[in-house]
Amino acid sequence: MLDYDAEARDYDASRGGEPRARVAAAAVERLLPVGARVVLDVACGTGIVTARLLRPGRTVLGADRSPGMLRLAARRLPGAVLCADAAQLPLRAGSVDAVLLVWLLHLLPDAAPVLAEARRVLRPGGVLVTTADKNDAYFTAPSDLAEATAALRRRHAPRATDAADLLTARATALGLRPVGETSFPGLGQGRSPRAWREAAERGRLPWCREPAELAATVRALAALPDQDAPRPDPRYRLLAFRG
Numbered sequence: 001m002l003d004y005d006a007e008a009r010d011y012d013a014s015r016g017g018e019p020r021a022r023v024a025a026a027a028v029e030r031l032l033p034v035g036a037r038v039v040l041d042v043a044c045g046t047g048i049v050t051a052r053l054l055r056p057g058r059t060v061l062g063a064d065r066s067p068g069m070l071r072l073a074a075r076r077l078p079g080a081v082l083c084a085d086a087a088q089l090p091l092r093a094g095s096v097d098a099v100l101l102v103w104l105l106h107l108l109p110d111a112a113p114v115l116a117e118a119r120r121v122l123r124p125g126g127v128l129v130t131t132a133d134k135n136d137a138y139f140t141a142p143s144d145l146a147e148a149t150a151a152l153r154r155r156h157a158p159r160a161t162d163a164a165d166l167l168t169a170r171a172t173a174l175g176l177r178p179v180g181e182t183s184f185p186g187l188g189q190g191r192s193p194r195a196w197r198e199a200a201e202r203g204r205l206p207w208c209r210e211p212a213e214l215a216a217t218v219r220a221l222a223a224l225p226d227q228d229a230p231r232p233d234p235r236y237r238l239l240a241f242r243g
C-alpha cells in the first residue's frame, strides 16, 4: 500500500480534486438512508468527499489511520475526525446510520475484518456504502487500451479484495442485504498508454508483478497509437447494503 502520510499533500490534486469529490459525494448521497443523522466515513483520507456530505441536522465523522491525511481532513471536519484502523473503530455498537468505505477495500489483504467492524457500528436498518471493483474501473468503457490489456489482466491479476461478488457474499453472511448500486466518474482521470506504462514500471499494476508479465504489458501498451492521449475516464462502482 502507498504511504498515505507521504501522499497526503498531493492526494487531492492527484485524485481528481473537487470535481471527483463532488460526483463521488453525490453518488454516496443517493445510497444513504433517508434522514441519516450520523454518517461515518471510514478511510476518509483528506475528507474531500466526507465534508460534502455535511447537512443540517447530520453529524459526519471521518476515520483514517494516516495522521498525515487526517490533518487535512480535520480542517474540513473540525472536531469530527478519528485516528483509527478500519477494523477497530472507537465507536459503540449500533451507533451510526451509515458507514462509508470509499476506495479502501481494494487496498487491503482481506476485506472481512473491516466489513465486520462496519456491521458492528451500524444501527439496525443502517446502510453500508462501499466502492467495489476499483481496479477494473479504468477498463469498463470500451477502448483500445482495455482491449490490449484484457488477456493479461484476466490471466495475471490476483482476485480483488473488493470484488463485488465477494463483498456481496461477505455482507450477506453478516446479515446485510444488497439495497442499491450506483457509480461515479473519475473526472479527468483517464490515462494515456504512456502513463499506464510508467505505472507498470513503478510496480503499481497488480497484473505486472513478475518480469515476464511486466514485459508483456509494456509491449502491449507501447504498440498502441496516440501514446499521450488519455483513454476514457474510469467509472467507480458503489454498492449499498442494509442491516
Ligand SMILES: C[S@@+](CC[C@H](N)C(=O)[O-])C[C@H]1O[C@@H](n2cnc3c(N)ncnc32)[C@H](O)[C@@H]1O
Pocket (backbone or CB within 6 Å): 004, 042, 043, 044, 045, 046, 047, 048, 049, 063, 064, 065, 066, 069, 084, 085, 086, 087, 101, 102, 103, 104, 107
Ligand atoms: C485511496 S485513499 C481514499 C480516501 C478517501 N476515501 C477518498 O475517497 O478520497 C485510502 C485511504 O485509506 C486509508 N487507510 C488504508 N488502510 C486503512 C485502515 N486499515 N484503516 C483506516 N484507514 C486506512 C489511507 O490512510 C487513505 O487515507
